[in-house]
Amino acid sequence: MRTQAAVLYAAGTDWRVEEIELDPPRTGEVLVRVAAAGLCHSEEHHRTGDVPFAGPMIGGHEGAGYVEQTGPGVTLVKPGDYIVFSSIPNCGRCPSCAQGRQNLCDVAAGIMAGVQILDGTSRHRDLAGRDLTITCLVGCYARHTVVNEASVVPVDASCRPEAACLTGCGAATGWGSAVYAGGVRPGDAVAVVGASGLGSAAVQGARLAGARHVFAVDPVEFKRTSALGFGATHTATDVAAAFDLIREVTWGRMCDVVVLTMGTGRPELMDAVLALTAKRGRVVVTNIYPVSDTRPALALNGLAQWEKQVVGCIFGSVNSRADIPRLLGLYKDGLLDLDGMVTRTYPLEDINTGYADMHAGRNIRGVLVM
Numbered sequence: 291m292r293t294q295a296a297v298l299y300a301a302g303t304d305w306r307v308e309e310i311e312l313d314p315p316r317t318g319e320v321l322v323r324v325a326a327a328g329l330c331h332s333e334e335h336h337r338t339g340d341v342p343f344a345g346p347m348i349g350g351h352e353g354a355g356y357v358e359q360t361g362p363g364v365t366l367v368k369p370g371d372y373i374v375f376s377s378i379p380n381c382g383r384c385p386s387c388a389q390g391r392q393n394l395c396d397v398a399a400g401i402m403a404g405v406q407i408l409d410g411t412s413r414h415r416d417l418a419g420r421d422l423t424i425t426c427l428v429g430c431y432a433r434h435t436v437v438n439e440a441s442v443v444p445v446d447a448s449c450r451p452e453a454a455c456l457t458g459c460g461a462a463t464g465w466g467s468a469v470y471a472g473g474v475r476p477g478d479a480v481a482v483v484g485a486s487g488l489g490s491a492a493v494q495g496a497r498l499a500g501a502r503h504v505f506a507v508d509p510v511e512f513k514r515t516s517a518l519g520f521g522a523t524h525t526a527t528d529v530a531a532a533f534d535l536i537r538e539v540t541w542g543r544m545c546d547v548v549v550l551t552m553g554t555g556r557p558e559l560m561d562a563v564l565a566l567t568a569k570r571g572r573v574v575v576t577n578i579y580p581v582s583d584t585r586p587a588l589a590l591n592g593l594a595q596w597e598k599q600v601v602g603c604i605f606g607s608v609n610s611r612a613d614i615p616r617l618l619g620l621y622k623d624g625l626l627d628l629d630g631m632v633t634r635t636y637p638l639e640d641i642n643t644g645y646a647d648m649h650a651g652r653n654i655r656g657v658l659v660m
Contacts (some may be wrong), residue, residue: 301336301339324434329645344402350435360439375455378426461617461628483529485507496547557585557586638660
């Protein structure tokens with residue numbers, strides 16, 4: 291079949307929305323009509339060249355849609371089902387999945403190659419016949435995509451796609467960074483550095499976990515104001531300003547948990563970030579760093595003497611089959627504000643405008659609506 295998709299041909303270029311050829315699903319695969327897809331910063335790291343990619347590539351890993359066709363052997367979903375894409379596939383059988391760590395599924399080892407799990411080939415091609423890869427084995431910056439059933443999670447059809455799609459990456463990653471990787475407990479002081487999509491969800495996760503103080507740190511006034519609506523108790527423009535504020539509010543104890551959700555990580559800030567952290571406090575590194583700039587500047591003696599912790603976090607340490615429905619349940623009950631995170635929606639053709647708005651600080655999350 292023919293459909294439309296946003297394709298990135300090379301770093302430093304814009305997304306090209308064009309017709310593509312899409313093969314039918316093979317064994318274990320699913321054809322999905324995409325309804326909405328979030329404009330995550332991860333794809334922008336590919337466009338700017340911060341993170342290499344196998345191109346040409348169809349973007350999009352945070353999406354929701356409807357199953358239109360299933361290949362042989364698919365048992366998880368059927369045509370007509372409403373799904374959210376899991377930005378990391380989970381097989382349910384590897385050691386990580388068996389231990390409840392679906393975000394570390396062994397199948398995701400080939401995620402950067404962007405080809406099908408079944409046989410390492412592509413189902414997506416441009417009209418010149420060239421194979422196209424798909425971001426995170428999803429490729430939902432498209433009106434239709436074919437993915438393995440390991441990448442789809444059936445969900446409650448009453449949740450509108452613009453909100454539901456966020457649970458496939460941004461909302462789950464930010465929320466889980468605070469709740470799971472950070473281990474926020476009632477009464478904790480928490481700092482969230484970067485208050486866009488991931489940060490807004492981390493603020494909400496900290497609030498739901500019972501944090502007493504939640505400090506949102508971002509240079510953009512709109513994002514700081516929005517963070518207060520999501521549950522932040524205090525805001526600061528940067529890490530240096532946050533230090534003085536946190537020291538005053540916590541009477542010098544500082545933060546139990548610091549979550550890093552900046553659009554692009556800055557390794558030179560790590561010492562300053564550790565200064566925001568209490569004794570035995572934890573820094574959760576969620577944001578992506580340029581592959582050429584990954585060596586942090588930090589005093590290791592201070593790390594040891596105060597038993598501070600620095601932990602990595604991918605996909606919020608969530609188990610998507612359990613936590614995506616869990617987050618949508620919180621949304622339906624009015625406890626998680628996904629609607630407020632969706633600042634603007636765009637047609638597929640305006641994807642470059644959506645990313646320009648992200649860079650200009652106009653959006654918490656922009657969403658493509660197909």
